[in-house]
Amino acid sequence: MAAVAPGWLSLRAEEPGSSNLVSPPEIWDSHVHLSSFAGATPEARAEEALRVATRMGIARLITFMGWPFALTPTPEQIREQNDQLLAAMRVDPRRVLGYVYVNPLDLEGSLNEIRRCIVDGPMVGIKLWVAARCTHEHLDPILELATELQAAIYQHTWIKTTGNLPGESTPQDLVTLAKRHPEARLICGHSGGTWELGLRIMQQAPSVMFEIAGADPTAGITERAVAEFGARRVIFGSDAGGRSFATQMAKILGAEIDDDAKSQILGGNIRRLLTPIMQAKGMLS
Numbered sequence: 291m292a293a294v295a296p297g298w299l300s301l302r303a304e305e306p307g308s309s310n311l312v313s314p315p316e317i318w319d320s321h322v323h324l325s326s327f328a329g330a331t332p333e334a335r336a337e338e339a340l341r342v343a344t345r346m347g348i349a350r351l352i353t354f355m356g357w358p359f360a361l362t363p364t365p366e367q368i369r370e371q372n373d374q375l376l377a378a379m380r381v382d383p384r385r386v387l388g389y390v391y392v393n394p395l396d397l398e399g400s401l402n403e404i405r406r407c408i409v410d411g412p413m414v415g416i417k418l419w420v421a422a423r424c425t426h427e428h429l430d431p432i433l434e435l436a437t438e439l440q441a442a443i444y445q446h447t448w449i450k451t452t453g454n455l456p457g458e459s460t461p462q463d464l465v466t467l468a469k470r471h472p473e474a475r476l477i478c479g480h481s482g483g484t485w486e487l488g489l490r491i492m493q494q495a496p497s498v499m500f501e502i503a504g505a506d507p508t509a510g511i512t513e514r515a516v517a518e519f520g521a522r523r524v525i526f527g528s529d530a531g532g533r534s535f536a537t538q539m540a541k542i543l544g545a546e547i548d549d550d551a552k553s554q555i556l557g558g559n560i561r562r563l564l565t566p567i568m569q570a571k572g573m574l575s
């Protein structure tokens with residue numbers, strides 16, 4: 291399988307006399323939902339997502355949440371959606387990675403699902419969506435367990451012009467949480483939604499990775515993020531299939547940053563974040 295960005299090497303090869311080609315990156319998409327890929331079963335959806343990802347040169351897909359989407363999922367829905375993901379991951383455990391989806395309002399259920407899917411299962415992170423703002427006190431025991439497991443914690447964040455959902459976290463909320471848990475492997479989802487504000491706010495939480503999934507392939511976002519944080523804090527995610535792999539990769543491939551920075555953003559940084567837990571599980575050689 292060729293895990294190389296289309297045109298990656300040719301971009302440099304066009305430069306006459308270029309002698310310092312960087313290795314093409316292994317691309318990891320840190321944000322994929324199988325719910326919007328075609329297929330009657332989780333396995334079929336995973337196969338379809340992998341088919342398209344392969345065409346785009348993407349090596350690994352980090353997937354989370356199942357279907358249907360529910361703003362405040364019940365314990366049964368949470369278990370069912372995590373089961374969907376576990377089934378999908380079995381299609382290709384090397385290429386389909388997963389984060390366990392939890393509803394923090396149900397603390398005991400969340401801790402149990404983390405143990406079931408990460409400690410006893412193959413998942414490597416936690417997905418937090420819009421059931422509860424991440425300043426909620428239940429986040430403390432969840433993050434303590436995640437930190438102990440060296441698991442990633444993906445927190446959806448947004449600043450909506452029309453107003454956030456009651457349980458929807460802002461980047462400011464994530465800064466508050468990160469200050470309580472500076473050792474946690476937190477990821478700020480969607481660059482804060484309104485990315486210009488998200489960038490400014492996330493300067494206050496240097497331990498948090500900045501993920502640029504979703505929205506239109508706006509020019510300038512990647513360059514600004516690299517200028518503010520350095521390339522090591524910025525990670526690629528697509529939010530596929532709600533967004534296409536191509537439009538989201540274009541934010542990075544078309545950015546005016548050097549190839550080493552692109553390589554880190556497209557795969558190196560999320561790989562580094564997940565290396566301890568994946569090594570402990572024997573998932574990385």
Ligand SMILES: [Zn+2]
Pocket residue numbers: 321323529
């Ligand atoms: Zn998403």
